[in-house]
Amino acid sequence: MYGMLYESVQHYIQEEYGMETWKKICQIVDCKHNTFKTHQIYPDKLMPDIAAALSACTGESFDFCMNFFGRCFVRFFSNFGYDKMIRSTGRYFCDFLQSIDNIHLQMRFTYPKMKSPSMQLTNMDDNGAVILYRSGRTGMSKYLIGQMTEVAKEFYGLEMTAYVIESQNDICGGTAGPIKLTEGPLTVVVKYRLDFDNRDYMAKRVNIVAHPTQLKMPSVDLNVFLELFPFTFVLNHDMKITLAGEKIIETWILHNPGVNPKTFIGTHVMDVFKCRRPKDTKIDWNTILQMRTVLFEMELIRTGHNRDAYDAALNMDYENFDEMSLNEAQTMALAKADEFEKEQEKEQEEAAATKHDEIDPATGQRRPSVGLRSILLKGQMFYIKDVDSLIFLCSPLIENLDELHSIGLYLNDLNPHGLSRELVMAGWQHCSKLEMMFEKEEQRSDELEKSLELADSWKRQGDELLYSMIPRPIAERMRMGQEHVCQSFEEVSVIFIEVMNIYDSGSTNVQEAMQAVNTLNKVFSALDEEIISPFVYKVETVGMVYMAVSGAPDINPLHAQHACDLALRVIKKVKSHNLPDVAIRVGINSGPVVAGVVGLKVPRYCLFGDTVNTASRMESSCDPWKIQLSNYTALKVRDVGYKVEARGFVKVKGKGDMETYWLLEGPEE
Numbered sequence: 001m002y003g004m005l006y007e008s009v010q011h012y013i014q015e016e017y018g019m020e021t022w023k024k025i026c027q028i029v030d031c032k033h034n035t036f037k038t039h040q041i042y043p044d045k046l047m048p049d050i051a052a053a054l055s056a057c058t059g060e061s062f063d064f065c066m067n068f069f070g071r072c073f074v075r076f077f078s079n080f081g082y083d084k085m086i087r088s089t090g091r092y093f094c095d096f097l098q099s100i101d102n103i104h105l106q107m108r109f110t111y112p113k114m115k116s117p118s119m120q121l122t123n124m125d126d127n128g129a130v131i132l133y134r135s136g137r138t139g140m141s142k143y144l145i146g147q148m149t150e151v152a153k154e155f156y157g158l159e160m161t162a163y164v165i166e167s168q169n170d171i172c173g174g175t176a177g178p179i180k181l182t183e184g185p186l187t188v189v190v191k192y193r194l195d196f197d198n199r200d201y202m203a204k205r206v207n208i209v210a211h212p213t214q215l216k217m218p219s220v221d222l223n224v225f226l227e228l229f230p231f232t233f234v235l236n237h238d239m240k241i242t243l244a245g246e247k248i249i250e251t252w253i254l255h256n257p258g259v260n261p262k263t264f265i266g267t268h269v270m271d272v273f274k275c276r277r278p279k280d281t282k283i284d285w286n287t288i289l290q291m292r293t294v295l296f297e298m299e300l301i302r303t304g305h306n307r308d309a310y311d312a313a314l315n316m317d318y319e320n321f322d323e324m325s326l327n328e329a330q331t332m333a334l335a336k337a338d339e340f341e342k343e344q345e346k347e348q349e350e351a352a353a354t355k356h357d358e359i360d361p362a363t364g365q366r367r368p369s370v371g372l373r374s375i376l377l378k379g380q381m382f383y384i385k386d387v388d389s390l391i392f393l394c395s396p397l398i399e400n401l402d403e404l405h406s407i408g409l410y411l412n413d414l415n416p417h418g419l420s421r422e423l424v425m426a427g428w429q430h431c432s433k434l435e436m437m438f439e440k441e442e443q444r445s446d447e448l449e450k451s452l453e454l455a456d457s458w459k460r461q462g463d464e465l466l467y468s469m470i471p472r473p474i475a476e477r478m479r480m481g482q483e484h485v486c487q488s489f490e491e492v493s494v495i496f497i498e499v500m501n502i503y504d505s506g507s508t509n510v511q512e513a514m515q516a517v518n519t520l521n522k523v524f525s526a527l528d529e530e531i532i533s534p535f536v537y538k539v540e541t542v543g544m545v546y547m548a549v550s551g552a553p554d555i556n557p558l559h560a561q562h563a564c565d566l567a568l569r570v571i572k573k574v575k576s577h578n579l580p581d582v583a584i585r586v587g588i589n590s591g592p593v594v595a596g597v598v599g600l601k602v603p604r605y606c607l608f609g610d611t612v613n614t615a616s617r618m619e620s621s622c623d624p625w626k627i628q629l630s631n632y633t634a635l636k637v638r639d640v641g642y643k644v645e646a647r648g649f650v651k652v653k654g655k656g657d658m659e660t661y662w663l664l665e666g667p668e669e
């Protein structure tokens with residue numbers, strides 16, 4: 001189903017139920033589309049699925065939601081200017097109800113793959129009307145009620161109530177899908193009673209019938225009709241073709257080269273035509289008599305090329321074949337047969353080359369057939385009392401020049417007074433203009449999608465950069481506009497790691513400096529890989545020193561263990577890199593700190609307090625490849641199974657003698 005219907009649903013759900021509800025619905029139905037493209041086709045099941053999800057989110061019934069979507073569509077398409085089309089269908093609501101099919105037919109160029117429903121008015125009275133809806137889609141019957149209710153109110157100022165009189169296959173559809181009792185597509189048929197004040201319309205009809213001065217005119221010979229409408233045909237009570245215009249016969253021969261031309265007259269209409277609209281209509285005398293306001297679409301059946309039958313029609317005797325003895329018609333027919341034969345072979349090769357499933361899985365729509373198109377006649381069935389027959393007054397529905405050619409017709413075949421020629425030319429211009437517009441729109445929406453993806457990736461990179469400078473929870477709070485103030489923490493564990501023997505600061509050798517940077521980058525990257533948020537957070541690197549903390553900004557009672565685990569992991573990891581001469585040493589201390597973001601240009605998350613100073617001293621007074629813990633930290637982890645060894649008293653700058661410990665191992669796994 002075209003995206004336009006989904007755009008209206010998304011627009012009004014966001015407007016009336018809020019963005020959060022829409023996001024929740026997208027989650028429930030697993031819809032990945034940020035936006036719906038008007039002219040793109042999406043799976044039909046999405047509509048009932050969204051209704052079921054909205055029903056779950058709001059507690060409204062499924063029918064209420066589908067009705068709401070129908071009303072949204074009418075309100076939404078007014079933004080596209082289609083309201084003018086609705087208002088121009090007629091003075092009264094009944095005029096509109098009789099034109100819905102035609103409205104969709106006008107949309108064929110804009111929505112070429114549209115599979116619109118058919119609606120026909122079967123009865124009307126002062127208090128309303130009865131309408132018959134047919135569709136190949138399930139779940140839309142309440143949607144239609146919403147549309148008609150909204151049109152009656154918005155465009156005709158009428159309060160209308162509608163209810164279902166009888167229905168067939170009217171199930172809600174969606175992911176569960178329609179329950180197919182028989183093979184082939186499901187046809188939904190629903191008969192509605194519409195109650196509204198219809199007195200003006202009924203009164204108008206009486207006046208028109210009663211007043212016009214009906215001049216007594218001589219009756220017209222039916223053949224005149226057939227000249228005026230060369231694609232017309234006449235049906236008797238058995239629905240057999242008794243008369244037909246020359247163009248429809250000629251087209252039929254063209255499409256059935258192997259069949260005797262004379263068999264067209266006298267054949268049952270359904271042996272040479274398929275009734276495309278209204279869908280699933282029983283073609284018998286009484287039914288058709290009731291449907292004289294309905295627009296029919298009849299498609300000519302093509303039996304394709306059949307050489308043997310063709311020759312029979314030409315009663316050719318190939319044994320004593322003498323090209324010179326052929327008459328003109330036979331020569332033409334023979335040439336046509338050869339031409340068709342070549343075209344059929346080419347099409348069969350093309351069809352084989354591009355063999356694909358009949359139904360496009362993405363949209364559930366039937367793929368267009370390959371090869372010659374048959375002709376579609378659109379018109380109305382009129383009863384002519386004088387000859388007690390039905391006449392199908394119609395014109396070919398041909399959208400553009402390509403289709404005209406594919407049917408094997410020319411502009412001259414189309415009756416000059418009809419609109420078919422204009423339709424073809426307009427369609428052709430319209431199509432080429434529209435194709436250009438579609439391409440532009442597709443380009444624009446693809447560019448939009450790309451720029452959205454680019455913006456997303458920039459945002460992600462920006463976030464990563466930000467989180468590398470400021471812990472995520474702090475950054476999120478600042479992004480919400482919360483002023484970040486300093487925070488004090490009762491107890492954290494601060495870890496200092498220094499990379500040793502990496503560079504002689506007195507050296508002026510550029511090569512050595514670059515080597516040192518590369519090695520340092522390798523080591524620091526290895527340390528970064530061991531930082532597991534939110535247990536440990538990297539605070540900064542200053543020179544050869546890497547500083548981390550556990551217990552801030554996310555409070556963590558196991559901060560001492562997590563700090564020791566990190567230290568043990570990094571010693572093991574850096575050792576495994578076997579970098580020549582390089583060593584590291586680690587110092588850890590636990591205690592209170594104050595933490596906050598400082599600076600505007602390059603904001604940094606910093607820790608303050610003596611705990612930090614002491615942790616730094618634990619590192620700067622540590623031996624290579626060792627982990628030195630302050631007394632407080634060692635006692636904390638020793639109680640939970642970490643192996644520590646007393647180092648004794650160490651003279652620590654600015655602290656005097658301090659009792660410290662080596663960390664040997666983690667708790668038994």
Ligand code: HEM
Nearest residue numbers: 001002077082111114115116117135136137140144147148
């Ligand atoms: C005037 C502007 C209108 C436009 C541009 C329009 C266009 C469309 C389009 C594109 C579809 C989707 C068909 C597909 O994707 O195969 C559709 C379906 C539908 N339209 Fe319209 N339409 C219009 C008016 C109406 C009105 C006034 C009604 C009824 C009151 C109506 C009844 C429906 C229904 C019930 C469907 C659902 C499809 C189904 O049941 O099979 N439309 N329409």
Ligand SMILES: Nc1nc2c(ncn2[C@@H]2O[C@H](COP(=O)(O)OP(=O)(O)OP(=O)(O)O)[C@@H](O)[C@H]2O)c(=O)[nH]1
Nearest residue numbers: 540541542545547606607612613614616617653654
């Ligand atoms: N990387 C880093 N080091 C810190 C931080 N706070 C303190 N230190 C270090 O911890 C050690 C002890 O700090 P203080 O007791 O203030 O010593 P100081 O006199 O400022 O500096 P020294 O010259 O090292 O004695 C010093 O080497 C500081 O560089 C910090 O936030 N980041």
